[in-house]
Amino acid sequence: MVKRKAKKEVQRRIVSKDGHNNVLIDNVEGMVKLYLHDIWTTVVDMKWRYKLTLFASTFVMTWFIFGIFFYFIGMGNGDFDTGANSTHISCVTNVESLTGAFLFSLESQTTIGYGFRYISEECPLAIFTLVAQLVITGLAEIFVTGAFLAKLARPKKRAETIKFSQEAVICRHQGKLCLMIRVANMRKSLLIQCQLTGKLFQSNVTEEGEQTQIHQSSVDFYMDSSGDCPFLILPLTFYHVIDEKSPLAGLTAESLLNRNFELLITLNATMESTAATCQSRTSYIPQEIRWGYEFKPVLFSSPNCRYVVDFNFFDKVQATNDPTLLGNNTEKL
Missing domain, CATH: 1.10.287.70 (Helix Hairpins)
Incomplete structure (x- = not known):
């Protein structure tokens, strides 16, 4: 049985979990x-x-x-x-x-x-x-x-009230293997024209043999069948289909433990109250991606005919019941 092992060295991050830039600019003349x-x-x-x-x-x-x-x-x-x-x-x-x-x-x-x-x-x-x-x-x-x-x-403070799930999960969605993250708006004021994009940072070797330390690949995220969502009033789950066109193609539960990459997530939205745009960011490294798990429900109905969003379950995940992933779900085994 394979166990999930933590890497001895902490992986460097280009963007921190709270969206701050970790790149130090040095030795710039003038x-x-x-x-x-x-x-x-x-x-x-x-x-x-x-x-x-x-x-x-x-x-x-x-x-x-x-x-x-x-x-x-x-x-x-x-x-x-x-x-x-x-x-x-x-x-x-x-x-x-x-x-x-x-x-x-x-x-x-x-x-x-x-x-x-x-x-x-x-x-x-x-x-x-x-x-x-x-x-x-x-x-x-x-x-x-x-x-x-x-x-x-500046809408910087407004972006701090946008919450991303601490971990991403990989499970099947509509019959396809997907990487999924959860996003929520912590205010009652709406965020409209939301669009979530991703960038995968990893080392790469070109066909000419040139090795780049950081190579950027686009990672497309969807909500239902569209890249855009009308507004962010309820916690939403965005997913990326892992197929032959995905930069994560060929990813397995075993290879995930040994991969070295960073997934940068950027959410662009428009504030309904001021019509100003805001941007919120976070990132995920392989240790923060759970294979064979899915998010627990966070939306419930109350007796007074209202919906309740319980953020105690926002970061909670549970093992998926998909039999095709049970063999790769090493933590569950």
Whole structure:
């Protein structure tokens, strides 16, 4: 009797179970320059702690920088000289120190306008600096605020409420040998135009003898007889037919234990509430694929004429009763 043996080394994964990328990008020349060329994507992809720091520092730094400009303008105009006569007109009235210049810059940029500090008509340079401050900081605030809102509106968090089964199973479906996975929507809001696709990553040797460490093959998944499903409101089971056209052709219960591959699953859907698209990913390695098993029912009916989805059974599997797979179901034997 053959027993299922765990591999001594943990298999590397390109994508983790929760859909995060495990590929490390290293030794890229000019990485900082590339990130600065696409500054919008860089700012949107920032972690929240860096984004909040950038959001706050944008305001504080512009207040302080233009406050310094107004301070030097007043210094050049002789506004801070103690011996100034009574007829001297200051560029910025009631600004006598760097703190006062900072407060005037803050009041001007935030349009507070207390009326205590103001620019006189006799100082064109101060007027030009104020106009430049309002234009430049207005554009900077629009950029940072837009990036802040864009990160909030990203459907990334919505994708986290899409649940994949922890394991995939191989059994017969409609008379064909199929690899099956289960997908569920954890929210009541619908996901429409769902489409599930798969990519098989494994090493490959070409006809010319060239060996590639990672070779991608498309794995088509279906739900009933269609590649698309109208909406994801109930847990659905998608299946891939293992035939001569499948990249998993020739797979058996014994060879499954010795294969080294990763099956990447991607679900693309449209959120009904916002019409935005979201994408959720997961992956399966051979140790997470059960041969000769099927998913337990997860949908039940309640006495009050409603359907109940019990997620206690979402990841539960049971041995199939198909006699053609019993000989390969080594765990059951």
